[in-house]
Amino acid sequence: MKSALYKKGIATRTKVMGKKHVAKRHASPDNFSLQQQQFVTEYAWGVFWSRKDLPLKIRSLVTLAMITALGKDDELKGHILGALNNGATPEEIMGVFHHATVYCGFPAANGAVRAGAAVFRELGLIK
Numbered sequence: 001m002k003s004a005l006y007k008k009g010i011a012t013r014t015k016v017m018g019k020k021h022v023a024k025r026h027a028s029p030d031n032f033s034l035q036q037q038q039f040v041t042e043y044a045w046g047v048f049w050s051r052k053d054l055p056l057k058i059r060s061l062v063t064l065a066m067i068t069a070l071g072k073d074d075e076l077k078g079h080i081l082g083a084l085n086n087g088a089t090p091e092e093i094m095g096v097f098h099h100a101t102v103y104c105g106f107p108a109a110n111g112a113v114r115a116g117a118a119v120f121r122e123l124g125l126i127k
């Protein structure tokens with residue numbers, strides 16, 4: 001049986017990331033990986049993403065900046081989609097990446113821009 005925290009987290013995660021993304025993450029091929037997804041859902045999404053101190057759009061933009069700083073391009077695509085789902089525009093997302101260039105450096109920001117362009121092309125937002 002899933003905890004109340006998990007249920008809260010899965011609702012928030014689905015709202016932000018979309019059903020397809022969540023289903024893909026929870027379709028882990030083994031119990032080892034699935035444990036991490038359950039942990040992420042309960043704590044990252046059930047505790048932190050569910051807080052009311054920041055609107056989801058702002059939380060998404062801050063998350064994009066932090067992931068850019070860490071150079072985790074593999075995590076960016078999902079969170080770019082989440083930011084769009086939360087009402088961020090491609091221009092605002094690019095603004096985050098431009099700002100990150102100053103503080104994180106060109107290599108980190110360039111990777112983020114490539115991830116953004118891939119998502120925007122997929123969604124038909126750019127050619």
